[in-house]
Amino acid sequence: MAIRQIRIAGDPILNKVCKEVKELTPKMKVLIDDMLDTMYEANGVGLAAPQVGILRRIAVVDIGDGPIVLVNPQIIEEEGEQTGDEACLSLPGKAGEVKRPNRVIVRAYDEEMEAYEMEGEELLARALCHEIEHLDGHMYMEHVIGDIHDAVMDDE
Secondary structure, X not given: OOOOOOOOOOOHHHHOOOEOOOOOOHHHHHHHHHXXXXXXXXXXXXXEHHHHOOOEXXXXXXXXXXXXXXXXXXXXXXXXXXXXXXXXXXXXXXXXXXXXXXXXXXXXXXXXXOEEXXXXXOHHHXXXXXXXXXXXXXXXXXXXXXXXXXXXXXXX
């Protein structure tokens, strides 16, 4: 496993739409492991492949309940609404208030290319929406209500 460089806002790769994964090659499995290591090293709760320079529809999420691997994810249902601060590893030290669904159902494949559906509520719903948007070339800053501000760290 390796820590990969996280692309920062302004990098043109973050604005590109990712290609669907047809098969999970050994190289892509290494990518998934590296993405998890990179996300944990950066103290993030999610990371999408374009954030490490790879234009494939792969994302990882861990809000504290263990890693979730999402290959070719798509949101198939949304419900409710939540508004709260959101941050991104590609815009370090910054955050902004964003409105998201409070509940989502996502259809994806895991690291073995087995199809599954999962439900996410609150923080998990927010993280899933955030990472899937990266795969379509979008970042949370496009949805910020008001201004982007310095992020408040948990240990401050």
